[in-house]
Amino acid sequence: MSRQLKLGAFLMATGHHVAAWRHPDVPANAGLDFAHYKRLAQIAEAAKFDALFVADSVAAPTQNIASRMARSDHFEPLTLLSALSAVTEHIGLIATATTSYNEPYHVARKFASLDHLSGGRAGWNLVTSDNAAEALNFGRDEHIGHTERYSRAREFHQVVTGLWDSWEDDAFVRDKASGAYYDPAKLHVLDHVGEHFRVKGPLNVARSPQGQPVIVQAGSSELGRELAAQTAEVVFTAQTSLANAKAFYADLKGRLPKYGRSAESLKIMPGVFVVVGRTEAEAQEKCETFQQLVEPEVGVALLGRMLGNFDLSKYPLNGPLPQLPQTESGQQSRQKLLTELAGRENLSLAELGRKIAGGRGHYSLVGTPQQIADRLQEWFEQGAADGFNVLVPHLPGGLEDFANSVVPELQRRGLFRTEYEGRTLRQNLGLARPVNRFA
Amino acid sequence: MSRQLKLGAFLMATGHHVAAWRHPDVPANAGLDFAHYKRLAQIAEAAKFDALFVADSVAAPTQNIASRMARSDHFEPLTLLSALSAVTEHIGLIATATTSYNEPYHVARKFASLDHLSGGRAGWNLVTSDNAAEALNFGRDEHIGHTERYSRAREFHQVVTGLWDSWEDDAFVRDKASGAYYDPAKLHVLDHVGEHFRVKGPLNVARSPQGQPVIVQAGSSELGRELAAQTAEVVFTAQTSLANAKAFYADLKGRLPKYGRSAESLKIMPGVFVVVGRTEAEAQEKCETFQQLVEPEVGVALLGRMLGNFDLSKYPLNGPLPQLPQTESGQQSRQKLLTELAGRENLSLAELGRKIAGGRGHYSLVGTPQQIADRLQEWFEQGAADGFNVLVPHLPGGLEDFANSVVPELQRRGLFRTEYEGRTLRQNLGLARPVNRFA
Numbered sequence: 001m002s003r004q005l006k007l008g009a010f011l012m013a014t015g016h017h018v019a020a021w022r023h024p025d026v027p028a029n030a031g032l033d034f035a036h037y038k039r040l041a042q043i044a045e046a047a048k049f050d051a052l053f054v055a056d057s058v059a060a061p062t063q064n065i066a067s068r069m070a071r072s073d074h075f076e077p078l079t080l081l082s083a084l085s086a087v088t089e090h091i092g093l094i095a096t097a098t099t100s101y102n103e104p105y106h107v108a109r110k111f112a113s114l115d116h117l118s119g120g121r122a123g124w125n126l127v128t129s130d131n132a133a134e135a136l137n138f139g140r141d142e143h144i145g146h147t148e149r150y151s152r153a154r155e156f157h158q159v160v161t162g163l164w165d166s167w168e169d170d171a172f173v174r175d176k177a178s179g180a181y182y183d184p185a186k187l188h189v190l191d192h193v194g195e196h197f198r199v200k201g202p203l204n205v206a207r208s209p210q211g212q213p214v215i216v217q218a219g220s221s222e223l224g225r226e227l228a229a230q231t232a233e234v235v236f237t238a239q240t241s242l243a244n245a246k247a248f249y250a251d252l253k254g255r256l257p258k259y260g261r262s263a264e265s266l267k268i269m270p271g272v273f274v275v276v277g278r279t280e281a282e283a284q285e286k287c288e289t290f291q292q293l294v295e296p297e298v299g300v301a302l303l304g305r306m307l308g309n310f311d312l313s314k315y316p317l318n319g320p321l322p323q324l325p326q327t328e329s330g331q332q333s334r335q336k337l338l339t340e341l342a343g344r345e346n347l348s349l350a351e352l353g354r355k356i357a358g359g360r361g362h363y364s365l366v367g368t369p370q371q372i373a374d375r376l377q378e379w380f381e382q383g384a385a386d387g388f389n390v391l392v393p394h395l396p397g398g399l400e401d402f403a404n405s406v407v408p409e410l411q412r413r414g415l416f417r418t419e420y421e422g423r424t425l426r427q428n429l430g431l432a433r434p435v436n437r438f439a
Numbered sequence: 440m441s442r443q444l445k446l447g448a449f450l451m452a453t454g455h456h457v458a459a460w461r462h463p464d465v466p467a468n469a470g471l472d473f474a475h476y477k478r479l480a481q482i483a484e485a486a487k488f489d490a491l492f493v494a495d496s497v498a499a500p501t502q503n504i505a506s507r508m509a510r511s512d513h514f515e516p517l518t519l520l521s522a523l524s525a526v527t528e529h530i531g532l533i534a535t536a537t538t539s540y541n542e543p544y545h546v547a548r549k550f551a552s553l554d555h556l557s558g559g560r561a562g563w564n565l566v567t568s569d570n571a572a573e574a575l576n577f578g579r580d581e582h583i584g585h586t587e588r589y590s591r592a593r594e595f596h597q598v599v600t601g602l603w604d605s606w607e608d609d610a611f612v613r614d615k616a617s618g619a620y621y622d623p624a625k626l627h628v629l630d631h632v633g634e635h636f637r638v639k640g641p642l643n644v645a646r647s648p649q650g651q652p653v654i655v656q657a658g659s660s661e662l663g664r665e666l667a668a669q670t671a672e673v674v675f676t677a678q679t680s681l682a683n684a685k686a687f688y689a690d691l692k693g694r695l696p697k698y699g700r701s702a703e704s705l706k707i708m709p710g711v712f713v714v715v716g717r718t719e720a721e722a723q724e725k726c727e728t729f730q731q732l733v734e735p736e737v738g739v740a741l742l743g744r745m746l747g748n749f750d751l752s753k754y755p756l757n758g759p760l761p762q763l764p765q766t767e768s769g770q771q772s773r774q775k776l777l778t779e780l781a782g783r784e785n786l787s788l789a790e791l792g793r794k795i796a797g798g799r800g801h802y803s804l805v806g807t808p809q810q811i812a813d814r815l816q817e818w819f820e821q822g823a824a825d826g827f828n829v830l831v832p833h834l835p836g837g838l839e840d841f842a843n844s845v846v847p848e849l850q851r852r853g854l855f856r857t858e859y860e861g862r863t864l865r866q867n868l869g870l871a872r873p874v875n876r877f878a
């Protein structure tokens with residue numbers, strides 16, 4: 001079988017379009033409606049998506065404009081994906097958990113537990129917090145700086161994966177006759193002492209079906225890329241053009257050999273915002289329906305959030321994107337991307353806000369299933385992507401559209417599976433099961 | 440309808456008997472088998488139990504003897520109960536989470552999320568860690584002392600319940616026409632600054648179906664009782680005799696008025712270890728089957744753990760329980776209870792270990808459904824209990840036995856429901872829905 005692309009379904013309550021919740025087809029309370037998420041999971045699984053992907057932030061926005069966005073009330077990802085594990089069988093379950101404001105023992109344990117609950121379908125989107133508001137919920141006056149965040153993240157990863165190897169795969173013999181529950185020689189106490197953490201171990205969860213849950217990352221800064229090259233197995237990234245995506249792909253894959261890793265051991269999955277219609281005109285019209293629901297102030301607020309928690313409300317809507325300082329809290333790579341976009345297309349603040357209201361700076365495709373499949377195929381075949389993390393404007397409608405039209409087109413072209421290859425997320429992604437470091 | 444008793448099903452992997460995993464009817468890998476837990480939940484729900492109760496510890500034992508006990512590999516409770524929420528409809532879901540080694544924002548959020556996922560069935564068993572090994576997994580050399588643990592727990596509770604009130608019940612208007620997603624006047628930023636925590640808030644989860652998940656506690660020390668009187672809605676306790684249970688019940692209920700609380704606002708549910716048979720002889724024989732599977736060293740190790748993480752392996756098995764120091768890590772009230780038991784019955788170390796191998800010092804009932812119902816009725820009617828947290832020796836068998844024989848007997852006597860009264864755990868327990876402090 002020739003190489004096939006991988007697909008993640010990036011779920012976000014009412015959808016990725018900031019005004020989706022106002023659309024008549026969208027349940028406005030989707031963020032806390034389990035039946036809604038269950039339906040999404042089942043649509044994605046029926047379409048053979050590799051995984052569900054759920055982002056996270058451990059803070060709620062409190063500026064006044066936040067009251068006009070559906071961003072303040074949603075399930076916590078690990079509890080949500082645990083619940084979804086009980087009503088799905090094949091699809092991977094990737095939850096985001098920050099290394100900045102968590103303890104590695106808890107994170108290791110919850111993801112190992114999810115991996116057992118789901119029979120080997122857990123993935124951890126390892127992030128450093130990009131949101132200064134989070135610091136204030138965890139006893140700090142200000143956000144941890146960029147460099148320290150990455151140093152902490154690297155050590156956090158070491159501890160978590162070390163804890164996942166606490167037990168060899170066959171440590172638990174559970175021999176009723178002799179009374180031996182586990183083999184003490186196959187228990188490994190981590191005893192980690194580092195710059196940021198001291199964690200003794202062992203984990204109180206057996207090694208999980210995948211050996212270790214899949215490590216996902218989304219950092220695109222220099223530090224982010226280097227951490228990904230060392231530790232990530234899937235990278236989610238925002239790329240606005242084929243050329244940029246190819247450069248990113250080549251750069252990241254090129255960093256793998258120095259860590260003794262093969263190109264296949266890391267899957268690069270750019271985000272792609274997709275609006276699909278039976279005709280191009282229908283797709284454009286669908287897109288416009290959402291765009292007309294965006295209040296300019298809401299678009300600008302979303303923009304400020306994406307640039308690094310800036311309050312842009314004091315700048316004129318019709319003026320240019322102001323010069324903004326590099327901050328420690330922002331997503332540096334996202335800031336660069338959006339500044340370039342505004343300059344290239346000469347967009348006012350309101351126009352830029354409206355532009356990113358759907359895909360938040362991700363590559364956007366609006367068209368027929370064939371047109372969309374053409375672009376995905378192009379990126380896939382030209383070395384820009386191993387797969388895609390799919391963002392749709394509204395849920396569940398946008399996901400149904402993608403599942404019912406784009407997926408069959410990709411399957412017709414032999415680019416996407418018609419049945420799951422394996423039982424675990426790793427097997428479906430084509431990632432090797434990690435060997436226990438202690439075995 | 441006359442007052443009825445409440446029932447919790449205290450789930451523990453293979454069962455509460457330390458040797459249960461060796462029994463031929465018990466799946467030895469139950470701790471990480473979701474199908475097993477799903478079955479338990481469905482048995483308990485069919486029997487109209489109020490809630491499932493899952494204990495927790497954030498450490499695994501590493502002494503050599505631990506390799507002969509089924510205590511090292513199990514699901515993390517919040518992920519487990521989230522998954523169970525998707526396959527149950529009525530039963531409450533009470534997970535333990537320690538205040539000693541957690542952050543209140545995470546705890547508030549995960550339980551609020553579980554409450555939404557389950558449609559109002561979440562309970563938080565708020566504990567202070569009783570296990571010094573936990574400290575070592577969270578960057579500390581030694582355990583937090585008893586007094587500080589309780590001071591931290593009290594403030595932790597304040598922060599968590601404050602975060603649960605971040606939003607008024609009707610804060611989220613989600614008005615598609617006007618674009619108002621929430622009413623800013625109904626958002627309340629906690630801004631907590633205390634001795635142990637600084638947490639700004641708000642929570643990024645809407646106020647949950649129960650207003651607040653049910654607060655459960657299990658502390659029996661003076662500080663534990665006082666915290667319970669102030670903050671708990673359900674108290675789980677180990678009591679060995681009717682007289683002791685009545686005294687505890689009277690003491691705890693007697694502390695409520697000073698916090699402006701009614702007797703009904705706190706349900707006291709002693710643990711009861713139950714082995715049921717069609718005849719008393721059959722029940723005794725069943726019990727003996729498990730007792731014969733206990734290695735003396737295993738019983739003594741369990742005892743050491745219960746007394747406060749003491750290594751008792753250096754003391755003679757046939758000698759008396761040695762004098763042990765009061766430690767900061769142990770459960771002080773449990774230590775007192777077991778020391779008295781050993782003295783009263785003049786038990787050797789091995790005998791005491793064997794004695795607690797099933798019910799771990801909880802009130803134990805071995806007999807017919809009628810005999811067991813008689814005792815439960817007596818405790819319930821004589822002011823010793825509002826209900827019981829049921830421990831069975833092995834799972835699923837012991838729970839099936841209880842559900843199929845003791846529950847119907849209690850129902851015949853009008854002591855237990857035949858249908859769930861409400862949709863939420865609070866409604867079934869007869870607990871009021873908390874008013875939002877800010878509303």
